[in-house]
Amino acid sequence: MPKIGMEPVRRKALVDAAMRVIGDHGSLTVTMSEIAKQAGVSPALAHHYFGSKEQLLIETVRSHLQRLRDSVVTELGAAKTPREKLSAIIRVSFQADQFAPETIAAWLAFYAEAQRSEETRRFLVIYARRLRSNLLANLKALCPGEDAERVAEGAAAMIDGLYIRQSLRSAPISIEASIALTEDYINALLAPLSQKAAPSKGQIK
Amino acid sequence: MPKIGMEPVRRKALVDAAMRVIGDHGSLTVTMSEIAKQAGVSPALAHHYFGSKEQLLIETVRSHLQRLRDSVVTELGAAKTPREKLSAIIRVSFQADQFAPETIAAWLAFYAEAQRSEETRRFLVIYARRLRSNLLANLKALCPGEDAERVAEGAAAMIDGLYIRQSLRSAPISIEASIALTEDYINALLAPLSQKAAPSKGQIK
DNA sequence: TTTTGTTGATTGATCAGTCAATCAAAAATA
């Protein structure tokens, strides 16, 4: 079977497998064997390409955030006005695949891992900063800078909070409701600050 | 040294030690030895009293949430009006000891664990429900029930979100700023709904 | 003497990581 140029194929297969196994398992305490099995290769091969389990996990976070970033870039390009761009950012955050239980479980596991792995932490910090600054840039077009900072901080927190609450799977909130809550927050805070923004009247459920 | 009536003393020491070790380590992958050492006893004793590592961890979550609950009850008792009670709930959530990096790290670890341990999950669900219903009960005194539901959901999400963002320790938000953001959210959403509530003008930083 | 508290030593299982060996395609050579 051995053909040349397998490396990128295997790396991708292993990273994808890791994401799936972590999501199912809901934790980073997964074995290399499980991941390798899911990817259809031997554990030894995973070590061959990634050197260590930690490195494989780091690549997995990286790839996951990269995909998320791509979605944001695409959606932001399609949106015209700052307000539309804000909605686009929110929409991407709650995209169906992002909001799937396994994805959320994996996400959570990475946050926990970031407490120990400096490199994992760095990736998540980059994500958090990007979310905040994307929100901030567009909010600044709609209200004074100081207020924009607050609202960006609050909206980012709300998005992350809706995620983490989802992970408990008790009284799960729908994607639409999550989007509506975040939109409402922005509308409500913007209402008294801007001329054009209409008062909040979002629908939930 | 063995004296009688040691059991409750040891149990508490072990649970407290577990909390500390988990907080420092930022993960539940801590050894019984570490916990026992921190508590000043042998690993065998930890097993003697708790039967298994999992059970010790579960007791640790339980004790942690119990303490949080006690704080809420106390503060709620001191508050008079519904609006004051809302502020009390928020204040407790961001209490200094709750907002300490190690506490947040431990909290996060428990959330991750809840993906695997049904019992851990149950405790966290209870906490989430209680937070939500405490908020809801008091919001209902200030606005129509339907709106109260939304605001309670949003406020709970924002509180949890501020927590999780804190765990990354990049651009940490102060306790006061976290409280202000949550208060602002409630004020802003309540403003157009209630007669008495004043429009948001909270100070941050 | 019985009961409660306590530990050191040990066991058994689990896993990350290593290594030597194999296999088949590609490249070099005849």
Place this chain on the structure above:
DNA sequence: TATTTTTGATTGACTGATCAATCAACAAAA
């Protein structure tokens, strides 16, 4: 084209370390 050499892909078997859990034994109180 046919043959040999090289090289990347791949694995099974093994190792060493870690750790939860057990147990037999001992010490002090009742």
